[in-house]
Amino acid sequence: MVVEEPTPEGAASRKLNAISEAISGCQKCPLAATRTHTVPGEGSASAEIMFVGEGPGRDEDLSGRPFVGRAGKFLDELIESLPMRREDVYIANVVKCRPPGNRDPERTEVETCSNYLTEQIETIDPLVIVPLGRHALGWFVSNPRITADHGKIMRHENRILMPLLHPSAGLRSTENARRLREGIHNVKEALLEGIRIRHDANNRQISGNEDGNVAALQAAGNTDAAKQEPATEAPDRQEPGEASASTGLFERSQTRDEVEAEIRRQRAIEEAEAAAEEAQTKIVVDDRQASFF
Structure with missing residues (x-):
């Protein structure tokens, strides 16, 4: 009998299912009394991109799925233009139940529901989060300026935020529709910037581990050995917008497979560099320990 090894994506899918079940039974705020269905979210558990809206509308409340009305069809069009598929990304909302009359969610409702979105983000761990509209952006930043920040690449903790106008704004204005299609x-x-952030974070973690080993050697009295520098250094961080061959390749990608292939290539480079640095760190530490003894 062949026993399949558990995969990170499988574990993430199970965690997302557990979150969805918790949302389905949630009675923590008054929205539970007026909803037809909860709308937890849907998509890939290993999505690189996560879209976050404000809350479900009438169509979403009836179906239990996010972005299935007219605004959802426009969002699908935007995703397909990348080119990607809806099932390649993850789509969720700040609040998981429809506010009556499609009103804005109240602060207490957002605060009550926030833990669910936090858990979804931590589970999926996307490279890029795309807040859709001012209220969704306001969940991440204290001073949301959706008109000014539309399409901008913003660093947020260990990932990228890229706010967009809400797709419904594109249904009301041809100018907003144009901005969405461009943004x-x-x-x-x-x-690509998200990949670079993760790469830098991995390098800092490796560097931190090495610093800890050096400190341990210094404490043991092997100061001279501890002062030795590692043989390799982490590459300088490339700033957003700086020209690079990889960015050019990504911009020339015309199919979803090419986009995904470029992401895999970048990640393979990242993993290879991290593995090489970890191996070098182990060699240096082993040499220092050998000289100590």
Whole structure:
């Protein structure tokens, strides 16, 4: 009998299912009394991109799925233009139940529901989060300026935020529709910047581990050995917008497979560099320990 090894994506899917079940039974705020269905979210558990809206509308409340009305169809069009598929990303909302009359969620409702979105983000761990509209952006930043920040690539903790106007704004204005069709394509640059952020974070973690080993050697009295520098250094961080061959390749990608292949290539480079640095760190530490004894 062949026993399949558990995969990170499988574990993430199970965690997302557990979150969805908790949302389905939630009675923590008055929205529970007026909803037809909860709308937890849907998509890939290993999504690189996560779209976050404000809250469900009438169509979403009836179906239990996010962004399925007219605004949802426009969002699908934007995603397909990347080109990607809806099932390649994850789509959720700040609040998981429809506010009556499609009103804005109240602060207490947002605060009550926030833990669910936090858990979804931590589980999926996307490179890029795309807040859709001012209220969704306001969940992440204290002073949301959706008109000014539309399409901008913004660093937020260990990932990228790239706010967009809400798709419903594109249904009301041809100018907003144009801005959305243009702005969505900044996701490609945002993904590459997200990969660079993760790469830098991995390098800092490796450096921190090495510093701890050096400190231990210093405490043991092997100061001279501890002063030795590692043989390799982490590459300098490339700033957003700086020209690079990889960015050019990404911008020239015309199919979803090419986009995904470029992401995999960048991640393979990242993993190879991290593995090489970890191996070098182990060699240096082993040499220092050998000289100590």
